[in-house]
Amino acid sequence: MGALRQIRRVIVACVDEMTSRLFGPAGKVPRWLRAMVWPTLCVFMILETRSAEAFARLIGDWAGILVSDGFVVYLKQPWRC
Numbered sequence: 001m002g003a004l005r006q007i008r009r010v011i012v013a014c015v016d017e018m019t020s021r022l023f024g025p026a027g028k029v030p031r032w033l034r035a036m037v038w039p040t041l042c043v044f045m046i047l048e049t050r051s052a053e054a055f056a057r058l059i060g061d062w063a064g065i066l067v068s069d070g071f072v073v074y075l076k077q078p079w080r081c
Contacts, residue, residue: 003043008062010038015058015068017050034058052076 007013014037019030032050036043036058047054052073059077068074 003041004060007036007038007041007043008060010041010064012065012067013038013062015055015066015074017071019050 017032017034019032021028021030032047032054034045034047045058047057055073065079066074066077
């Protein structure tokens with residue numbers, strides 16, 4: 001089973017993002033490193049935006065309890081703390 005599919009099966013996960021110009025072409029275009037973390041598994045995605053759509057690409061149909069820093073995109077998740 002792939003790591004992304006596996007982490008989408010956990011009950012509780014932490015999600016966060018950070019920006020970095022290192023990932024963009026020639027270091028000029030910012031990219032967002034998104035992470036979905038569980039004690040024994042971490043999944044990272046490098047995405048072009050910090051949008052709700054980018055967040056949805058990471059979590060897919062996951063409906064677990066989300067632990068986050070309260071960024072507005074995460075507030076739409078039904079189960080969060």
